[in-house]
Amino acid sequence: MRILMMVALLLGYFQSAVWASPEIRINIPELVLRVYDNGKLVKEYPVALGTSYEKTPVGNYKISSKEQNPTWIPGSGFSDKTPVPPGPDNPLGSRWMEFSPGYGIHGTNKDWDIQYPVSGGCIRMHNADVEELYELVDVGTPVTVTYQTLLLKERNKSIYLTSLPDIYNYKDGSKAKVSELFKPYAKKYKLLSNWELPNDQVRHETKIGVAR
Structure with a gap:
């Protein structure tokens, strides 16, 4: 039992050390989200980004809020404004992390569109990936979005x-x-x-x- 407790403590220590200072970076043309800690790449995920008409905004941001199993409220481009509750029909998937007003990193109900520029400007991820990322970053985590071809x-x-x-x-x-x-x-x-x-x-x- 004592050995198991020591192993658990060590695992917790190394996990916290790995994610001491995470930063999210996205270069739009790559369609990839990367997580760095103190300049070192520690995670990489495929993503879907905004279309050429509804672009993902370039800039330096921070995660401003986090929500599990969010409700989706259709924006101005939708005639039907009925909120969509959490579940398989929700286009936000299982997690939401806002980094700019109206823009967030979230899951999806369309796994096949990941790694394509098809969103309304948000950053879509596979639900398993966004659930993992959600646990690894906090409110205040820097988000840097660039455009380099x-x-x-x-x-x-x-x-x-x-x-x-x-x-x-x-x-x-x-x-x-x-x-x-x-x-x-x-x-x-x-x-x-x-x-x-x-x-x-x-x-x-x-x-x-x-x-x-």
């Missing part, structure tokens, strides 16, 4: 460029932007001259730099 990553002594679909048509991708992103790597890597920036609306990865 160009990402650089070091791998195998090279620099790779990932180009993501510009789902909101912000047209923020250019060779000049890549050159700016490459500057922190310039001392260690040489920028290749024969790479092209993809212009299609699919995820694409290409090597653009090699070790000096």
Whole structure:
């Protein structure tokens, strides 16, 4: 019994240490929600985000409220204003975490639309995922939403460029932007001259730099 109690205490200690200072980050074109603790990635979840007509807002926010089994009250875009109680027909799923007035991280009653830009601006998750996240973050947890279609990553002594679909048509991708992103790597890597920036609306990865 004493050993079991010690194990439980140790597990509680390490769990609290892991989530000492969680932060949620979402880069809209990736359709992924990541949880960091002191700058270290600790969790990653697929999400659905706003359409090009009802965009998910970019900015720095904080979780302002949390609710289990929320009631959904249809917004201005719906003719039927009848509240939908908790249950399988509720589009908010089993959890709601508001980060800006009218915008929240929540579950879904349509699992098949996760990883697509189909929401009214909120961040949808699989119910099992949002229930886990709900227990790991508190009111006040920072939420950072960005929009970056160009990402650089070091791998195998090279620099790779990932180009993501510009789902909101912000047209923020250019060779000049890549050159700016490459500057922190310039001392260690040489920028290749024969790479092209993809212009299609699919995820694409290409090597653009090699070790000096």
